[in-house]
Amino acid sequence: MTSIALQARRVTTAVGEFYGLGVDTAVATVTRPFHWREFVDQSWFIARVSLLPTIAMSVPFTVLVVFTLNSLLIEIGASDLSGAGAGLGTVTQIGPLVTVLVVAGAAATAITADLGSRTIREEVDAMEVLGIDPVQRLVVPRVLACTTVAALLNGVVCAIGLAGGFTFSVFLQNVDPGAYVGGVTLLVGLPELLLSEVKAALFGLLAALVACHRGLTVHGGPKSVGDAVNETVVFSFAALFVVNLVLTSVGLSVSRL
Template sequence: MSVSTSRAVTSAARGAVSSLGEFYALTLDTARAVAKRPFQWREFVDQSWFIARVSLLPTILMSVPFTVLVVFTLNSLLIEIGASDLSGAGAGLGAVTQIGPLVTVLVVAGAAATAIAADLGSRTIREEVDAMEVLGIDPVHRLVLPRVLACTLVAALLNGAVCTIGLVGGFFFSVYLQDVTPGAYAAGVTLLVGLPELLLSEVKAALFGLLAALVACYRGLSVRGGPKSVGEAVNETVVFSFVALFLANLVLTSVGLAVSGR
């Protein structure tokens, strides 16, 4: 390896470590800002409505094909082995433990996080954040905290909506297209899925929203340059959010399986 290449690798490694440290510092500042008063309720409500508005339609459009794919595959297998009465159990397990968190990951990282990064990035290049600091206003308390909490709340609500769409859509698809008995489908929903699985799914979705919002806020506030840098920050937000959320999903799923003993 040449000297120039070695220096480039070292510089990149230092930059990555520095960015990671700044991200953790922002996370700690956000945690400390929770105790500060007054809480920015207006900003929290506005951001919750904004994130829900940009995320609801993609959530619905993505949850329907995911539901059809999972239910069709499971029902085809169950019909082949003569166990079509268990279609409700398969739909419940797929919707609550897999479809809900997966769709939440994609929507939160692809729609909500990018919107937050673009908003804060635009404020940063217009020097609004610097002006707030000059006036003695904490940008983390004023801008970051409401967005992080709003994204966390909306992600949990979106997960509940996806689970509902999955169960209801699975019912109509199974009963009216694959001739599954309605009573058997309803009776099998709770066979493999109960309150612990639903709570784990909601915790995963809330954590996804928290991580995605933190990544988006960090990239938005760390923008340097003009409008081009905002676009780059938005693209990086999608990539970093996907990586962080899928790793979190892997860890939480493993923990949930270990706790449930499956």
């Protein structure tokens, strides 16, 4: 019973610290000075480590969804609707999901490793002694950079998904190209695109907050940094899939109004 209570206390403390970091980050975001150079450097770094994995993952995801959907539509004689299905699946689900996988698996882990290394070398403590706020100096630029890059990556995934779906449907499954292009906007419009971008931005925001929290709360030696990196991936995936479920439900409810 004591062990269970101790574990529950640790979990509660960690959740409280995470929300505290989120509040501190929100306050520091609107507090001067804003470290633009750090923001640009982190944005470039995250884009560099995430772009190729994003492209590599978006193609098989698109092919899988489009192939399955087209097989069903061809069986019922509705292959002209393949563009509508590909557009809906790519914009509302494939784009945000691929974004969350790449951001959590590549960008967030790099942030955790960086901040964790700084923590065990006591660089963060030294910054606090010098009167420098680590949240404003380290966390805010990384969170905003991850949020921005995630939204941009979602646009890349959507573009690759629609182009890949067109290529696969037209050249391999003999779908009429005009019908595909004409059907893309049948179920997808500006509201669905905006919801997709909001999803991706929130995914980047949460993944970065989880990464910063785990990096700044590392205790011990180098092994603890590796453990924090692994925990970042697990926690980010769990949180982001829950957020995706909630946002999808809200978006469907709003679209019916």
